[in-house]
Every structure is written in structure tokens, then in C-alpha cells.
Amino acid sequence: MEPLQKPQLMLQVRGSGPGLRGEILGRDAWPTLLPAWEDLCGRSIEDNVYYSPRYAQALLESVEKDKDVGFAIVWNESSLVAMLPFSSPKFAIPVIQPAGWAWQSKYTFSGTPLLDKSLKTEAAEALLNVLGSISEGEWIVPTVNTKGEACQSMIAALVRREMPWVFLNRFRRAALEAGSTFDEHMNGHVCSKRRKGLARNRRRLDELGRVEHESHWFGEGLDRAVSAFLEIEANGWKGKQGTALACDEEGRQS
Numbered sequence: 493m494e495p496l497q498k499p500q501l502m503l504q505v506r507g508s509g510p511g512l513r514g515e516i517l518g519r520d521a522w523p524t525l526l527p528a529w530e531d532l533c534g535r536s537i538e539d540n541v542y543y544s545p546r547y548a549q550a551l552l553e554s555v556e557k558d559k560d561v562g563f564a565i566v567w568n569e570s571s572l573v574a575m576l577p578f579s580s581p582k583f584a585i586p587v588i589q590p591a592g593w594a595w596q597s598k599y600t601f602s603g604t605p606l607l608d609k610s611l612k613t614e615a616a617e618a619l620l621n622v623l624g625s626i627s628e629g630e631w632i633v634p635t636v637n638t639k640g641e642a643c644q645s646m647i648a649a650l651v652r653r654e655m656p657w658v659f660l661n662r663f664r665r666a667a668l669e670a671g672s673t674f675d676e677h678m679n680g681h682v683c684s685k686r687r688k689g690l691a692r693n694r695r696r697l698d699e700l701g702r703v704e705h706e707s708h709w710f711g712e713g714l715d716r717a718v719s720a721f722l723e724i725e726a727n728g729w730k731g732k733q734g735t736a737l738a739c740d741e742e743g744r745q746s
Contacts, residue, residue, distance in 0.1 A: 511567075511568055511569050512566055512568055512573070512614060512615075513566070514564070514565065514566050514618055514619075514621060514622035514625070515563075515564075515565050515566075515567070515622070516562060516563070516564055516565075516622060516625065516626060517562060517563045517565065518561075518562055518563075519560070519562065521563065522545075522548070525545075525563065525565070525572070526545050528570075528572040529545045529572060529575065530545050531572065532571075532573070532574075532575060532606050532608065533545070533606065535608050535609055535610065536606045536607060536608065536609060537607050537608070537609035537612050537641040537642055537645065538604055538607070538637070538640045538641050538642040538643075540604040540605075540606060542600040542601055542602050543575065543577060543595075543602075543604070543605075543606055548577065551597055551599060551600070554742045555597060555598075555599065555742045556597050559597075560579055561577055561579045561595050562577070562578050562579070562626075563575060563578075564576045564577075564619060564622040564623055564626065565622070566615055566618040566619055566622060568614075568615075571608070573607070573608035573611050573615040573618070574605060574606065574607050574608065574615040574616070574618060574619040574622075575605065575606045576594055576603075576605040576606070576619060576623070577595035578592055578593060578594055578595055578623075578626070579593055579594075579595045579596075592623060592627045592629070592630070592631040592632070593631070593632045593634075594631070594632065594634060596634050596635075598735060599737075601635055602634075602636065602637070603633045603634040603635060603636060604633070604636045604637065604640065604642050605619060605633070605642055605646065606642075607619070607641075607642050607645055609641075612641065612642075612645045613648070613649070615645075616645040616646050616648065616649040617652075619646075619649075620646070620649050620650070620653070620655075633646075638659055638662070722736070722737055722738040723738070725737060725738065726738040726739065
């Protein structure tokens with residue numbers, strides 16, 4: 493795949509929604525996408541924090557600053573309705589090299605595309621058109637929730653086109669879904685034995701000192717919270733494997 497730092501390509505995409513148009517942008521264009529990108533995250537049918545603007549920006553400015561990254565996007569007039577960041581594969585083996593790869597780094601888990609929940613069908617169709625204009629070969633989208641709405645919308649679009657697809661390397665992973673309060677989640681998804689154990693641990697913490705819950709968005713409080721997180725992460729299994737953010741200077745800066 494050629495380097496992605498090149499002029500943008502705009503194309504009219506095929507879909508049932510009016511005014512849909514696709515673009516392929518290089519990594520240098522991401523600052524201009526921020527407002528629309530942030531808005532799409534609030535309307536997406538399935539959250540993907542790894543493709544949120546702040547997280548992606550931190551990676552692009554630090555550990556991924558030298559990597560070819562592009563953006564396959566779809567607009568409905570002035571609103572962004574679909575996005576999938578993509579990159580070149582890390583390996584190059586003739587014949588079996590995948591033609592396209594959703595962007596993934598060692599700090600990125602899910603490659604789930606962002607789709608507008610009110611136009612998920614049209615957005616999925618249009619996104620396929622954009623990806624097809626980049627390469628008509630295979631596309632690899634890593635670690636998606638196979639039962640999630642975004643994945644199901646993409647599969648439905650592929651089925652309508654009678655295009656082949658397959659899931660590889662299936663596995664199960666625990667996930668916390670937003671939507672309920674903390675107490676509702678605890679009572680509905682955590683067994684009574686586990687809740688009693690957590691309550692016992694909380695009482696022991698209270699015996700050691702005052703326990704408080706804080707939220708910080710900026711300033712010295714946020715700096716202290718981030719420093720504490722980096723220290724805790726580095727002292728755990730991620731630190732032992734060398735994947736904790738504090739293990740290298742670029743990670744600490746991100």
C-alpha cells in the first residue's frame with residue numbers, strides 16, 4: 493500500500509441515503525475532522541474508545557507518529573456518518589498479504605468502525621464503497637464485537653452485495669456495557685458473593701483511612717491522577733511485559 497500522506501480523494505458513494513459522499517484522507521487531515529469526529533462518537537451505534545479523537549490524537553502524536561494512517565470517511569451533507577481509520581499491514585508476504593487493514597497499534601484493541609446510529613444501514617453501505625475504492629481485495633478489521641450493531645451492520649451490507657466474509661480467531665472476553673447505574677450493574681451482573689467480597693474490601697480500606705472518589709478533567713488534579721495511574725499500571729502485569737505506558741518515554745508523553 494502506498495504512503496497515505498497524499499491529496500484527499502472524494503467520491504460519490506452508492507447508498508440509499510441522500511447526499512452521502514465518501515472521502516479518503518491522509519493522517520495530516522485529522523485536525524480538520526475533530527469537531528465532526530467528536531460529534532459522530534456521540535451518535536455512533538457502538539462505542540469504540542480507541543477510535544475516539546482524543547485517544548487517536550495521543551497515538552498519532554507519539555507512538556504512531558511515523559506510521560502511515562489514513563481515514564475512510566462518509567459524510568451526509570455536513571455530518572460525519574461513518575469512519576474507519578486504516579493503515580498498511582506490519583508485514584508483507586506475497587500472495588497472502590491483506591489488501592487493507594483497519595488501524596491498530598499495541599495500545600489499540602478494537603477496530604470497530606464508527607457508524608451513525610440513525611443511518612447505520614446507509615453508512616455501512618457507503619463505507620464499503622470507500623474501502624473498495626482504496627482496495628478491492630481483502631480487508632482485515634481486528635477484534636470486533638461480532639454481536640455488536642456496527643459489526644452486524646457491516647455484515648448485512650456485505651450479504652446484500654453477495655460478498656464473502658469470515659470471522660477468524662474467535663474468542664470470548666468480558667465487557668462492561670454503559671447504560672445502567674453502578675448499583676443496577678452490581679445487582680444485575682455481579683453475584684452476591686462477589687458483592688460481599690467487594691464490600692469487605694471497602695471496609696478494610698476505610699479502616700486504613702478516608703476513601704474518596706474523584707473526577708478530574710484538567711489541571712493539577714488530572715496530572716496527579718494520571719501519574720498515579722501510570723505508577724499502578726507499571727507495577728502490574730503490563731509493567732512486567734513491557735507494555736505499560738510508563739515503560740518508554742513516548743508512552744509517558746502520550
